[in-house]
Amino acid sequence: MHNKLLVGTRKGLLIMGRDGGDWQVESAHFEAIPVVYAFRDPRTDTLWVSLDHGHWGGKLHRSRDLGATWEEVEAPKYYEGAACPPDFSIAAKTNYIWLIEPGGVDEPNRLYVGTDPGGLFVSDDGGDSFQLVETLWHHPSNTHWFGAGRDHPGTVAIQVDPRNSRHLTIGISVGGVYVSRDGGESWAARNRGLYADYLPDPHHEHGHDPHIILASPSNPDVLWQQNHCGIFRSDDSGQQWRDISDKNGGPAGFGFALTVDDQDERVAWVAPAVSAEYRVPVERALVICRTEDGGETWRDLRAGLPQQHCYDLVFRHALDKAGDTLAFGTTAGNFYVSDDRGDNWRCLTNNLAVVYSVRFM
Amino acid sequence: MAQVKFTPNLKRFFPDLCPCEIEAATVAEIVAAVDKRWRGLGDYIIDEQGALRKHVNIFVGDELLRDKQTLTDRVSADTRIFIVQALSGG
Numbered sequence: 001m002h003n004k005l006l007v008g009t010r011k012g013l014l015i016m017g018r019d020g021g022d023w024q025v026e027s028a029h030f031e032a033i034p035v036v037y038a039f040r041d042p043r044t045d046t047l048w049v050s051l052d053h054g055h056w057g058g059k060l061h062r063s064r065d066l067g068a069t070w071e072e073v074e075a076p077k078y079y080e081g082a083a084c085p086p087d088f089s090i091a092a093k094t095n096y097i098w099l100i101e102p103g104g105v106d107e108p109n110r111l112y113v114g115t116d117p118g119g120l121f122v123s124d125d126g127g128d129s130f131q132l133v134e135t136l137w138h139h140p141s142n143t144h145w146f147g148a149g150r151d152h153p154g155t156v157a158i159q160v161d162p163r164n165s166r167h168l169t170i171g172i173s174v175g176g177v178y179v180s181r182d183g184g185e186s187w188a189a190r191n192r193g194l195y196a197d198y199l200p201d202p203h204h205e206h207g208h209d210p211h212i213i214l215a216s217p218s219n220p221d222v223l224w225q226q227n228h229c230g231i232f233r234s235d236d237s238g239q240q241w242r243d244i245s246d247k248n249g250g251p252a253g254f255g256f257a258l259t260v261d262d263q264d265e266r267v268a269w270v271a272p273a274v275s276a277e278y279r280v281p282v283e284r285a286l287v288i289c290r291t292e293d294g295g296e297t298w299r300d301l302r303a304g305l306p307q308q309h310c311y312d313l314v315f316r317h318a319l320d321k322a323g324d325t326l327a328f329g330t331t332a333g334n335f336y337v338s339d340d341r342g343d344n345w346r347c348l349t350n351n352l353a354v355v356y357s358v359r360f361m
Numbered sequence: 362m363a364q365v366k367f368t369p370n371l372k373r374f375f376p377d378l379c380p381c382e383i384e385a386a387t388v389a390e391i392v393a394a395v396d397k398r399w400r401g402l403g404d405y406i407i408d409e410q411g412a413l414r415k416h417v418n419i420f421v422g423d424e425l426l427r428d429k430q431t432l433t434d435r436v437s438a439d440t441r442i443f444i445v446q447a448l449s450g451g
Contacts, residue, residue, distance in 0.1 A: 055416040055446040056374070056405040072374070072401065077409035093408040 008035035104165025114155030193241030244295025271314035304345030329355025
């Protein structure tokens with residue numbers, strides 16, 4: 001559904017649509033409650049929403065009628081006695097539900113959920129219940145996981161290979177990239193070529209900070225990663241990463257959000273900020289950057305975006321693409337759309353709350 | 362039996378929530394009992410390790426709950442329990 005958008009904000013979920021004219025807010029849900037992530041599972045036509053109640057904990061809701069009605073399902077739970085990496089001195093509980101991802105098309109009842117403090121959960125009953133993937137939770141490298149921005153590590157990226165549902169790529173922030181070839185029974189770290197300037201050894205095997213990881217749909221061996229320390233790309237499912245941050249002085253480097261082209265494995269978009277220590281747009285001008293050559297070069301896309309006194313950031317799940325249309329929402333509650341792959345943008349509204357996630361339905 | 366009241370804010374998620382009387386020796390037993398009556402309510406009050414959620418308060422009589430980790434505060438027949446949200450956010 002390229003003409004519907006799910007927009008998760010600090011003050012609720014908006015369903016936007018365009019039917020002939022331009023995008024309009026069609027309905028609002030969970031008003032006044034932070035919506036961390038929302039997406040439509042195309043296999044079952046089910047909408048999924050992760051809520052972050054300030055008081056009552058993280059919750060999951062689903063809708064089987066495209067938002068007409070919602071039901072709460074039991075949120076993932078850590079087992080009794082579980083403790084948080086890296087020192088295991090604090091009891092582990094589901095602090096935050098970062099994202100929900102569908103399993104493969106051949107496993108319609110499988111869902112994955114990424115959480116803070118770092119646990120990946122799986123469901124094989126359509127989300128009625130979730131189990132912690134203990135093989136990853138207990139990976140011997142978990143003493144290198146830690147929190148960044150939040151108190152604890154988070155599973156923030158989950159990619160299921162469309163050619164082989166048992167091939168999983170997971171990003172833990174901070175922890176690194178993990179790959180399973182057997183549906184989650186075993187895991188290997190895949191951080192070669194990444195660097196982490198906040199570690200004593202920036203090239204350590206573990207302790208890297210992927211903000212988001214996406215595979216190119218047209219060639220899922222190609223992985224893209226917006227990392228804390230730059231933008232990286234792999235041609236071989238993460239065996240080797242290459243730094244593709246802009247080397248020519250352009251802004252593409254630090255950031256959170258990323259989206260990739262579904263037809264061309266060389267094409268991706270990022271939403272840069274200055275740096276980890278200086279989290280504002282480069283020169284206070286909002287820009288989306290696009291590469292069309294696998295990260296060799298980047299082009300700034302600024303037409304229609306504010307170019308002065310701008311303090312908007314784009315969170316990791318708040319940029320998405322469908323066909324030639326891109327959409328993103330910002331930390332300042334602004335929302336932008338482009339119908340020509342980012343060449344020209346228009347602002348749909350300036351008045352949303354902080355935008356956490358944007359997903360075409 | 363202990364008399365249990367809830368913040369009205371919880372009625373958004375449990376529309377038929379109402380004050381109730383519960384036979385219990387501890388606050389933990391009260392949470393278990395209300396969770397049985399309103400399925401899932403316990404997850405709004407405590408986390409999966411049994412600890413009180415960070416921004417939830419429970420008054421036992423006029424006093425705040427002391428044992429926020431395992432909710433072992435004793436409850437007697439005439440104790441009034443008030444489950445509320447802490448004041449926070451924006």
